[in-house]
Amino acid sequence: MAMQPDLTLFSIILLVGAAHGLFLTMTVINIKDSQGSGRLFLALLTFACVVDLAHEFLFQTEYLLDALQLAYLDPVVNLLYGPSLYLYVRSLTEGSLYKFRRWQWLHLLPFGCAALLCFILPNLSVEQFYELYYEDAAAVSSAQQLVGTFIGGIALVSVISIGSYLALCFRLLFLHAKNIRQQFSDIESITFNWLRNLLIAFSVIYALLIVDGFFTGLLGSHEDLNNLLYVMVVAMIYAMGYMGMKQPDIFTSRESLRILKSNQNDTDDLEALDNGDSDEQSKYKTSSLDSSMSSLLKDELEKHMLNERPYLE
Template structure:
């Protein structure tokens, strides 16, 4: 007995979604929350494809259930994917009660399905699944209209959530540049490619729904589906948690100057640390960031204090060469200076007219210029010098060096040596 190719191609994404869901729920790493959210997305698609597969292989007794849940499952997938990106790009992300509103359309369509398709007799359900139905039946008519409008809403939903996911990634890019001195493994560039594939994938579904000459489950379409799940599953498992990998849990709470303690006392869970001094020389108060946001505490720094912090930052960079740490982030400065990281970020942007990423990498480039011309380091390759100066790889170092000097490291070394001669 020969199994039709169509059955095999329809079964592969069914297997893929279950396989990746299993791995995401059982894979042991610190990226637990985002893995589970992506695992839920895979499970949703597994059940959606399972129900459709039963319909394709004409197991109508079981395919009946697809008419209850297929559209609600499709509508649930988009917000879950959106929350996956939020879980990846948001520090200390937690679900809020109002997040349930994202799933309100799912509940509405499910309710309509249960109250229109549910009461139909078994024979009427089978006829409806086979595409033979009477529009004169009120329940059938309501169900068909719901199915039609739910499909339209789903297409709009995909475009809407794709737009908001792109906004999240753009915001994440700015957060990286203001908080980290590197982008490797945290830029989420693969998700941009995924969203493009996702939009193409859904546009194809739209065309198959409205243009009858395009087959909805053609071989090419199913190949796109298989690539879609392979891409998402592989990179989802590979993705590290953006914040945990930098040991942010070891960084103390944001620190506010003690002279404003009368304001801060309004917040709960405050601890005055009398024995500790900030870089400004004042006693400090540790306040959970959630309390700062809740109480909207905004404490400006005087010009003198700003100058002291900038001098302390320069000392860390020029004397201690903190930039040699390839995993350097803004929280490291907050920890060393006992100053709120948001103050440091604002000061770097205002004083140096640079974000944190460019600020740190400029020091690395200057250090690499010294090493390239120092005979003591002639035994080091370009990549060796890059790593010695705090870069994670040659591929990151070369474009950064050229952007700053206008030359590649090799060109810079040759040109400078010629000038010396």
């Protein structure tokens, strides 16, 4: 039967990653800024990683045998990855034009249905569960066969779901980049590095997931691939948490054009005043502000633009 649970370096990495990911999830939720719902989708994506890591920790240490109610979290939680990633990418690429509509809850319907099905699965004894999960023994009882079929089916659906949503995410980013190129000569003025790198990281993890789930019999390296897969998930949690909170909005081209023009006009006016341009100064001759107050307001505006960078919000 089960061995005495013990902690290994790998299980400690999983636990620390899950704990830190939970903290970052709460931090992202509590941020109030212009990204709005985009932050919530990032939090949902991070939380899915947290649940995945926590489940793997319980599995590796065999503490899962003491909490069989949590046994089916994986791969059910994998059904959250695709929708949350897609909605996050969509919210950032559409910027302030993005509005979450009720029908978009349908993206989470597969996860909800799978979670509900977990409650009607037959209860396995600790011995039956250990044989099925830890010893990879052939299912003997009808209950084991049903659970094994359910887990395998959900795993297949989650793989298809993640792959489909990844393709949609890359399409969104490609179309948005193409749209911006048509409006601006300097594509580097709009930063796509964060989303691009995030999608690449998910693609690598997705490839490892496929190899780990379907081709380990040929490669004979299931444990190494599995460990690498979850270590990458831990690394991605840190990236999503820290970089995601600092990443400016990716605007639509129309919104970007308006902001850039506004900032350029403000800059031109300030430079004209500094250079003593007579035409520009004549605009303010009838102003009720004296020179000292105007200078003070100008300094405050420049300080605010430099420190707060509102044009990135």
